[in-house]
Amino acid sequence: QVQLVESGGGLVQAGGSLRLSCAASGSIFRINMKGWYRQAPGKQRELVAGITSGGNINYADSVKGRFTIFRDNAKNTVYLQMNSLKVEDTAVYYCNAVDRFVPRDYWGQGTQVTVSS
Numbered sequence: 001q002v003q004l005v006e007s008g009g010g011l012v013q014a015g016g017s018l019r020l021s022c023a024a025s026g027s028i029f030r031i032n033m034k035g036w037y038r039q040a041p042g043k044q045r046e047l048v049a050g051i052t053s054g055g056n057i058n059y060a061d062s063v064k065g066r067f068t069i070f071r072d073n074a075k076n077t078v079y080l081q082m083n084s085l086k087v088e089d090t091a092v093y094y095c096n097a098v099d100r101f102v103p104r105d106y107w108g109q110g111t112q113v114t115v116s117s
Contacts, residue, residue, distance in 0.1 A: 001026045002106045004095045009111030014087055016115070020080040022095030022108055028076050031097040031106060035069060036080045038091035038113075045094070049080060062088070085115045 008020040024033060035050035049069035050058045057069055068081040078095060095108040 002028065002031055002097065002099075004097060004106055004108035006093065006095050006108040006111040009093060009113045011114045011116065012085055014085060014115055014117050016085050017081070017083045018085065018113060020082065020093055020095075020111060020113075022078045022080075024076040024078075024097060030100050032100055033071060033078045034096045034098055035078070037094045037096055038089075039094070039110075040088075040091040043091075048093070051078065082113070085113075087115050087117050089113060090115050 003025045004022055006020060006022050008018060010018060012018055024031065032053050033051065036048045037045050038048050039045040046060065048060050048063055049067055051069050051071060059067060066082065066084045069078065071078040082089065090113060092110040092112050094110045097106040
């Protein structure tokens with residue numbers, strides 16, 4: 001079993017910052033942490049920031065220059081530092097990992113980020 005637990009969401013004013021954390025536990029040997037997605041009401045889930053096992057990183061155009069993804073392998077944790085937050089960043093943010101042995105995705109329960117104007 002693999003568990004992904006997100007934390008760090010909350011309510012912040014536009015221009016503020018938040019740091020999200022995603023801690024993996026369980027059979028972590030079988031997963032690669034892939035990154036962060038978000039889903040706003042009435043919209044599809046979208047990739048925010050991805051990170052490969054080799055350290056390659058990509059960002060959605062809408063967050064480039066404002067968000068930073070990084071990880072602490074010793075803690076089995078991936079972070080998303082979000083600066084200069086905008087109202088349109090409001091969404092539930094999900095951590096994603098993939099199984100290295102079978103075609104399966106793992107998701108956390110999500111953490112709500114609300115940015116007020």
